[in-house]
Amino acid sequence: MKKYLKISAFTLAAAALTACGANNEAADNNGADANEGNGNNDNNAANEVDEDLDGAEDAEVEEIGDADAEVELTFWLFGATGYDELAEEYVEENPDVNITFQEIEMEDHHNNLFTALSAGSGAPDLALIEESDIDNYKEAEDRFVDLNELGAEEIADDYLDWSWENAQNVDGDFQFGIPTDIGPTVMYYRQDVFEDAGLPTDPDEVEAEIETWEDYREVGAQVVEETGTPMADNPESVFNAKRDQADESYFNEDDELIIDESPVRAAFFDTAEMTEEDIIGGLGHWTPEWSDGMNTGAYATLLGPAWMQGNLKDNAPDEENWRIAAMPEGAGNWGGSYLTIPDQTEHAEEAYDFASWLLAPEQQLKSYEMMGLFPSTVDTYEMDEFTDSSDDYFGGQNTAEIFAEAAQNVDYVYKGPDYGDVNEEIIEGLFNVYDGVDPEDEWEDIKQRVEQRISR
Amino acid sequence: MAAKEQEELTAIGSPDENDKKPSKDPNKKPKKRIYSQRQRNMMSGYLFISPFYLLFAVFGIFPILFSFYLGFFSWDGLGPMEFVGLNNFNIIFNDPLFWKSIYNTIMIGLMGTAPQLIAAILIAFALNSLLIRMKTVFRLAIFLPYVTSIVAVAIVFSVIFSNQESGLVNQAITFFGGDPVTWTRSEWGTKIAISVMVFWRWVGYNTLIYLAGMQSIPNDLYEAARIDGASLRQQIQYITIPMLKPFILFTVFTATIGALQLFAEPQIFQGGARPEGMTVVLYLYRDAFGSNAFGTASAAALVLFFIVIIFSSMNMYFTNKIGRSSKVGVKK
Secondary structure, three states: OHHHHHHHHHHHHHHHHHHHHHHHHHHHHHHHHHHOOHHHHHHHHHHHHHHHHHOOOOOEEEEEOOOOOOEEEEEEEOOOOOHHHHHHHHHHHOOOEEEEEEEOOHHHHHHHHHHHHHHOOOOOOEEEEEHHHHHHHOOOHHHEOOHHHHOHHHHHHHEOHHHHHHOEOOOOOOEOEEEEEEEEEEEEEEHHHHHHOOOOOOHHHHHHHOOOHHHHHHHHHHHHHHHOOOOEOOHHHHHHHHHHHOOOOOEOOOOOEOOOOOOHHHHHHHHHHHHHOOOEOOOOOOOHHHHHHHHHOOOOEEEEEOOHHHHHHHHOOOOOOEEEEOOOOOOOEEEEEEEEOEOOOOOHHHHHHHHHHHOOHHHHHHHHHHHOOOEOEHHHHHOHHHHOOOEHHHOOEOHHHHHHHHHHOOOOOOOOOOHHHHHHHHHHHHHHHHOOOOHHHHHHHHHHHHHHHHOO | OHHHHHHHHHOOOOHHHHHHHHHHOOOOOOOOOOOOHHHHHHHHHHHHHHHHHHHHHHHHHHHHHHHHHHOOEEOOOOOOOEEOOOHHHHHHHOOHHHHHHHHHHHHHHHHHHHHHHHHHHHHHHHHHOOOOOOHHHHHHHHHHHHHOOHHHHHHHHHHHOOOOOOOHHHHHHHHOOOOOOOOOOOHHHHHHHHHHHHHHHHHHHHHHHHHHHHHOOOHHHHHHHHHOOOOHHHHHHHHHHHHHHHHHHHHHHHHHHHHHOOOHHHHHHOOOOOHHHOOHHHHHHHHHHHOOOHHHHHHHHHHHHHHHHHHHHHHHHHHHHHHOOOOOOOOO
16 A cells, blocks of 8 residues: 555656656747757757766656647657757748657656557657567557558668568558667677687678687687687677577567577577587676676677667776677677657657658768667668768777678568567576576476466 | 544545545535535545545556456457456466465565564664664664665665675675575575565664664663563563564564565566566566566466465464553554
């Protein structure tokens, strides 16, 4: 009873705070607009980044555009996207539209959206959905606007095929969303550890040395023998990388479990063997030791997406040894989002117009430059501003090109609504193998656990 | 006036009545004197207490009833609900992990609360003794963990109970010649770490309750006992504990319910749900918000509801039994 009281009090307080936030922000913005135009933009951006860092739990609400505009759109999103700044440009050209941004922490965002969609009211006109969440919504076509009806087919070619398909239903005739950013995966490696192990350190040479997973394993064995440092941070990284390269994953398109027949099985056992050979370490993602390991060189390679460079730079700001090479045997995708239009909207067309503008190649270039969101539009990769870059953190490597190449190497794989459950059980199993459980036994156990979970 | 209101308050019946009346109230309250003074007093009484009951109805009663209802349906949150009868219960009762979660909950509950309540009594006794200076500082210090955010606690403890050999606890263990423990993934390691976390966080809260209880014990009793030559142990055993009975029962009661609802600590400490630290609430949370299986999650919640009732009535039973011997009684 006490708990419910607390929860209800908290909810009320949160609602009150959000409401206040909305009013204040809106008031501020109107003031700024009335006084002066463009000069304030930079300040706003700076403030927002600061707030993002320290106030993860608070909803941040901001209204862009004329408060009396004919069409009022609401846009729910998470993470630092910089989309509000781009929206300033949009409303200048489209004065009859104003857009209210509500930015909130990722998990809360998805819970709120799920609740609003489930309840049938309260959903925004535009909502971002993260890649790992989108399959949960695909059975609910009636809760979303089919973007094809608004002309999305025409812009489909601008986007990477696989990312476009990720936001479709199985038959490919219902488009849930437009891809925003993506997370093409690469192999980050420590050149100092490679050097100590007597291996080449130059990215091109490393790519030549590690072309296949067999190479990865051999090099890994050498690294462990020479330096005592594990090749990979944890079994999850290696398994994910292999799984994402396969043409089939946990389910077929009829949602039948196929882990025993698909390449996932081999990925599990290969990873398990490497774990037993101590080539793979046991530092779980996002643990303090794992983050610290970026700084101390606790693992020789980190198989991760483009956005992982942000984590590297945050956790190991002074480190100079990280370099980027292509993932053995092709790339995968980890993360990214899709912009959807819930069916509850009254302004589907205006929402679509804004969404397709916001995610057009030119704007995606700006999001990349401002916030590092890796573009899902192929044309952006050709733009000079995109290709002319080098990153001193990675020894002056042209990182954008490496990620762009990886992005074009990704293939679409069907996931299915229970993908996350199965994945959780397999990852749990891999850590059990790390702790000493026999892989064969664990695999049988995983299948039982998975059956338990997907039967409900 | 105040006395009258109190009368009204004690006359209040079930919460349901209270929800309805105030909402009708504003419409039916014209200036005409339809209601007697007594009725009007009663209504204003209800009005005054209505905010709580309204909120409780919306955020408490309704979700509880709705989750009972959901327990008999299969629902993914977005699609249509499908009546499945007792199938949800069938599923969870056939899931070994569900039974393990009950076992874990009880084990961690015992390990986390029993030593904690004993320690709380001893700490409270020390804080209550006349020998200690700067009492406020100590009282504040012992209570501090309670106001710390669970998330922060779990993160700090996950560094202390790190799986790595370099972790604080593992270093201590290896120093004394033991083998490092995989705290977040081993059967007992996880339970011990979580119990310690619960212990650390709640011991201050219970200490303060005991302290309040001890301060209500007249000092003469101790003086008389000392004159009779009672040792410190005898004082605790024959004066403090019997006089504290109602407080002990209260803390056992709340600690039991708290232990049965354990969730955040294992969730954050293990970085998700793993079988070693899976509690019932974690189990149903994972079902609902991880797998979008709201039906089975609600069924598990229903089972938990009955477990809480069983444990609570067991507590009540013992309360009444022990209560007879002591004359002090606190209604709870």
